[in-house]
Amino acid sequence: MRILVTGAAGFIGSHLCERLCARGDRVVGIDSFDPFYPRDMKERNLTGLRADARFALVEGDIRDPAALTRAFAQAQPEVVVHLAALAGVRPSLLDPTRYADVNVIGTQRIVDAVREHGARRLVFASSSSVYGLNSRPPFKESDPCLKPVSPYASTKRSGELLLFTAHHLYALDITCLRFFTVFGPRQRPDLAIHKFARRIAAGQPIELFGDGSTSRDYTFIDDIVDGVVASIDQSVPEPGYRIYNLGGSRPVALSALVALLASALGKQPLVTYGLEQPGDMKRTLADVTLSGQALGYAPKVSMEEGIARFVDWLRAQPA
Numbered sequence: 001m002r003i004l005v006t007g008a009a010g011f012i013g014s015h016l017c018e019r020l021c022a023r024g025d026r027v028v029g030i031d032s033f034d035p036f037y038p039r040d041m042k043e044r045n046l047t048g049l050r051a052d053a054r055f056a057l058v059e060g061d062i063r064d065p066a067a068l069t070r071a072f073a074q075a076q077p078e079v080v081v082h083l084a085a086l087a088g089v090r091p092s093l094l095d096p097t098r099y100a101d102v103n104v105i106g107t108q109r110i111v112d113a114v115r116e117h118g119a120r121r122l123v124f125a126s127s128s129s130v131y132g133l134n135s136r137p138p139f140k141e142s143d144p145c146l147k148p149v150s151p152y153a154s155t156k157r158s159g160e161l162l163l164f165t166a167h168h169l170y171a172l173d174i175t176c177l178r179f180f181t182v183f184g185p186r187q188r189p190d191l192a193i194h195k196f197a198r199r200i201a202a203g204q205p206i207e208l209f210g211d212g213s214t215s216r217d218y219t220f221i222d223d224i225v226d227g228v229v230a231s232i233d234q235s236v237p238e239p240g241y242r243i244y245n246l247g248g249s250r251p252v253a254l255s256a257l258v259a260l261l262a263s264a265l266g267k268q269p270l271v272t273y274g275l276e277q278p279g280d281m282k283r284t285l286a287d288v289t290l291s292g293q294a295l296g297y298a299p300k301v302s303m304e305e306g307i308a309r310f311v312d313w314l315r316a317q318p319a
């Protein structure tokens, strides 16, 4: 298949592109190397892909129609997987306008480009954060999702909504995937597992927001990639609009996460406690019944194994 992946140099994008190339797809990635975290980390993510003849990268911004024209011309995509975004929850409180620009306007630009250049399916990276205030775990796709609690969450819900409109008006075939906190090798450095692991390994204190009882549904990267690939391949009778949760489907308390990391690193953690952060959700947990039925999605990697694989990767990284 010919596939265009936006955000290809990032954590999830680079793993997805590797999996697609490994099964013989031709993949074009587009990425702007946004400075949210260092370019050299993203270049390391791309090391294997740069050597693969089935992969090509267009450096450019998804908000720039000329860059999208280059990427679509090179890819001639059957499917577009749209992962490019500003992805942090807490940083979105500091610069909500930029988040709206990249995540909402950027997504509309992708819709415009799909309409202009063609692709039979668009798969969009949404987030568990869209469940916001009025959902009770485990979160179901049928929950109303009307009260997002961070600018990031609002932009992801906005993306889902403008994609519904594109499906309704132009019969585009759309799949929105709600990822639940993804972890594993190459995880973004702003996320708790990565941030805590580096500090615990260096003998530095870590600050937990709240009393350690908040919990997250963590999903190992290989399970997420399984779900994305299944949604690329899904056979449907006619163009539709679908939303699926992709989660690990197990809640892990923050304090339990720290204990798991410390044990994998063989270190004693130095923990301080701070205030719960505005914009954070207290609990996330995916109901994966629908994605199981429709995509055959079934998370396989345990928290312990996933943390061990993350720690092995971290140990091989520069300080």
Ligand SMILES: NC(=O)c1ccc[n+]([C@@H]2O[C@H](COP(=O)([O-])OP(=O)(O)OC[C@H]3O[C@@H](n4cnc5c(N)ncnc54)[C@H](O)[C@@H]3O)[C@@H](O)[C@H]2O)c1
Binding pocket: 006, 007, 008, 009, 010, 011, 012, 013, 030, 031, 032, 033, 034, 035, 036, 042, 060, 061, 062, 063, 082, 083, 084, 085, 086, 087, 102, 106, 125, 126, 127, 128, 178, 179, 180, 181, 182, 183, 188
């Ligand atoms: N990692 C998670 O736990 C998680 C959870 C839910 C949803 N998501 C979503 O999955 C997607 C990928 O997340 P990730 O963790 O791999 O993040 P990431 O930051 O590692 O990857 C995103 C990539 O998009 C690129 N990008 C940003 N703005 C761009 C622009 N204007 N034009 C072109 N490229 C641009 C960045 O340079 C980066 O390489 C995002 O849409 C994110 O919101 C991630």
